[in-house]
Amino acid sequence: MLCKLCLRPQHGSLLHAVAKQSIHKLASLQNTSSLPPKKMQSLLYPFSELESYLDRSVDRTQFQLFHPGLEDMLQAEKLFCSSPSHKIDYYTSVERMDHAPDLKQPEVCFIGRSNVGKSSLIKALFSLTPEVEVRVSKTPGHTKKMNFFRLGKAFTIVDMPGYGHRAPRDFVEMVESYLYTRKNLVRTFLLVDGSVGLQKADLIALEMCEELRSPYVMVMTKIDKCRHGVLLTNLLKLQDVVRTQTSSCFPQPFLISSTSLGGIYLLRCFIAHVTGSIRLRDTSQS
Numbered sequence: 001m002l003c004k005l006c007l008r009p010q011h012g013s014l015l016h017a018v019a020k021q022s023i024h025k026l027a028s029l030q031n032t033s034s035l036p037p038k039k040m041q042s043l044l045y046p047f048s049e050l051e052s053y054l055d056r057s058v059d060r061t062q063f064q065l066f067h068p069g070l071e072d073m074l075q076a077e078k079l080f081c082s083s084p085s086h087k088i089d090y091y092t093s094v095e096r097m098d099h100a101p102d103l104k105q106p107e108v109c110f111i112g113r114s115n116v117g118k119s120s121l122i123k124a125l126f127s128l129t130p131e132v133e134v135r136v137s138k139t140p141g142h143t144k145k146m147n148f149f150r151l152g153k154a155f156t157i158v159d160m161p162g163y164g165h166r167a168p169r170d171f172v173e174m175v176e177s178y179l180y181t182r183k184n185l186v187r188t189f190l191l192v193d194g195s196v197g198l199q200k201a202d203l204i205a206l207e208m209c210e211e212l213r214s215p216y217v218m219v220m221t222k223i224d225k226c227r228h229g230v231l232l233t234n235l236l237k238l239q240d241v242v243r244t245q246t247s248s249c250f251p252q253p254f255l256i257s258s259t260s261l262g263g264i265y266l267l268r269c270f271i272a273h274v275t276g277s278i279r280l281r282d283t284s285q286s
């Protein structure tokens, strides 16, 4: 029998499938436990690596408000593993809000400039289920539609087209009307490129989120791409804007690398928490 994808004998097709869907070696928390403690700590809590560069006078609390333990993160991780009773799948893509699926479960969405790493981040969240296809690209403006992914009956994740360079023509129509009207939306994640820091377009998006008055969270992406000093400077500037210019934004920005998976376990746990899918052991940390 021939594989439909590569027209090789079936054992070849199996190899093809395995190669195409290979799991990142650090996709699960269990695999990170074999790492040296300091490395594991920085993958789980990326801020810990930057902390030593901070002046003693800087208050660290705002950077560690959400600081769950390993057990909470393990509980959250289960929601990102597909099983017969908890199927994770791509559901649909739409260009217009009136075509959006009528889903009842809580929803979270990812917005940000084109190329900031929205689709890559979602792909990293789904690194335990590589069969769920999330398309990423070097070319800005790749995601043209709103893409819905279901995690069983627990919650939905929505990947949005980016704003800025090569954004789809009807971006505003599509994304703004989603943000203004989506009833089951519980959190918006606004992504900023950690290696370049806040840009003018990001501040416009931030203003829009403020206008909406619904809860949102800042995420710094691509933290593997720049030196610690640059990242820390960009993080402090962002945190300052969040502290002084926002009222609906969660005070703690999340740090993410979709390449190393740094910060992914913490973000999985936060999503599971805000969608009401897990109960944290120590609620003082939420």
Ligand SMILES: Nc1nc2c(ncn2[C@@H]2O[C@H](COP(=O)(O)OP(=O)(O)OP(=O)(O)O)[C@@H](O)[C@H]2O)c(=O)[nH]1
Pocket: 112, 113, 114, 115, 116, 117, 118, 119, 120, 121, 135, 136, 137, 138, 139, 140, 141, 142, 143, 144, 160, 161, 162, 163, 221, 222, 223, 224, 225, 256, 257, 258, 259, 260
């Ligand atoms: N080094 C590094 N590169 C990243 C990271 N996240 C994304 N990238 C790269 O950034 C580029 C854009 O990534 P996408 O995830 O497609 O960006 P997007 O925000 O979905 O872009 P649009 O769909 O165009 O809005 C790709 O070349 C990714 O490989 C990261 O954490 N680290």
Ligand SMILES: [Mg+2]
Pocket: 118, 119, 120, 135, 136, 142, 143, 159, 160, 161, 162
């Ligand atoms: Mg995309």
